[in-house]
Amino acid sequence: MTRTVYVNGDFIDEADATVSIFDRGFLFADGIYEVVAIMDSKLIDFPGHMSRLRRSLREINIPEPMSEDELLGVIREIVSSNSLDEGLVYMEITRGAADRDFVFSADLKPTVVMFSQIKPLVENQASRDGVKLKSVLDLRWARRDIKSVGLLAQVLAKQAAKSAGAYEALMIKDGHVTEGGSSSAYIIKDGVVVTHPLNNDILPGITRACLLDLVAANEISLDERAFTLEEAYAADEAFITAASTYVCPVVAIDDRPVGSGTVGPIVRRMQQLYLENARATAV
Numbered sequence: 011m012t013r014t015v016y017v018n019g020d021f022i023d024e025a026d027a028t029v030s031i032f033d034r035g036f037l038f039a040d041g042i043y044e045v046v047a048i049m050d051s052k053l054i055d056f057p058g059h060m061s062r063l064r065r066s067l068r069e070i071n072i073p074e075p076m077s078e079d080e081l082l083g084v085i086r087e088i089v090s091s092n093s094l095d096e097g098l099v100y101m102e103i104t105r106g107a108a109d110r111d112f113v114f115s116a117d118l119k120p121t122v123v124m125f126s127q128i129k130p131l132v133e134n135q136a137s138r139d140g141v142k143l144k145s146v147l148d149l150r151w152a153r154r155d156i157k158s159v160g161l162l163a164q165v166l167a168k169q170a171a172k173s174a175g176a177y178e179a180l181m182i183k184d185g186h187v188t189e190g191g192s193s194s195a196y197i198i199k200d201g202v203v204v205t206h207p208l209n210n211d212i213l214p215g216i217t218r219a220c221l222l223d224l225v226a227a228n229e230i231s232l233d234e235r236a237f238t239l240e241e242a243y244a245a246d247e248a249f250i251t252a253a254s255t256y257v258c259p260v261v262a263i264d265d266r267p268v269g270s271g272t273v274g275p276i277v278r279r280m281q282q283l284y285l286e287n288a289r290a291t292a293v
């Protein structure tokens with residue numbers, strides 16, 4: 011099945027979609043991206059993804075190529091022209107195309123690309139049975155708060171995890187967990203949810219923001235601090251979140267069982283809380 015994708019103003023067949031070899035996204039990874047989940051053909055956590063997209067653009071001085079309403083219109087068209095019921099919409103904005111030079115002029119026209127991916131996000135083996143993580147050194151650059159398309163460190167980390175039979179990498183900096191390869195990471199100890207605080211060491215996850223609101227609203231204790239890999243091994247429960255996994259239970263880290271080695275009750279509850287809220291706020 012071929013998809014209809016969006017490239018710089020046009021909705022076209024994926025086989026006909028091209029960008030220049032001089033695109034700075036290709037030459038320098040000079041661009042940013044977003045991934046939005048689709049449930050029942052509706053967008054999940056859309057306002058959060060839009061504000062992070064705009065922040066990422068601002069942080070690297072790429073002008074906003076279109077308004078939020080226009081962007082929403084393009085996403086909706088991608089969802090409907092591909093009859094997407096459940097999955098992801100990927101959008102990438104680069105600084106644009108110009109002859110290769112590290113420095114850039116302010117008048118470049120940003121490149122905008124969007125496409126959809128079918129993926130079962132609610133009912134799947136990972137969210138049902140939980141997943142294994144593998145710890146990997148966090149070798150990323152110092153501005154992990156920007157959703158940059160420069161993802162080589164994550165490509166290698168996630169490939170190393172997969173080779174070890176794990177679903178996701180657990181990124182380790184100075185003995186502490188920053189986050190997952192492409193997800194936010196959490197442990198639960200004695201009823202307290204622990205996750206890395208927001209700073210330049212992690213991406214501010216939109217699923218994380220929504221989940222932490224639900225944690226507060228349901229009077230679950232929260233401690234936003236860096237935790238060590240040793241603490242993760244000794245946790246009662248653990249989980250990761252992302253637009254591409256929602257709330258996903260973690261049952262082993264580096265082949266050591268987390269808690270009982272099965273999905274725990276607090277993670278199950280948070281899965282339910284998140285899905286209920288996502289459905290209720292989808293647009």
Ligand code: PDD
Pocket residue numbers: 045189190191192193194213214215216217218251252253254
């Ligand atoms: N990744 N941390 C990193 C490094 C990520 O790449 C992601 C998302 C997250 C979770 O953010 P959110 O909840 O907003 O999806 C945390 C996307 C899904 C990806 O790269 O495919």
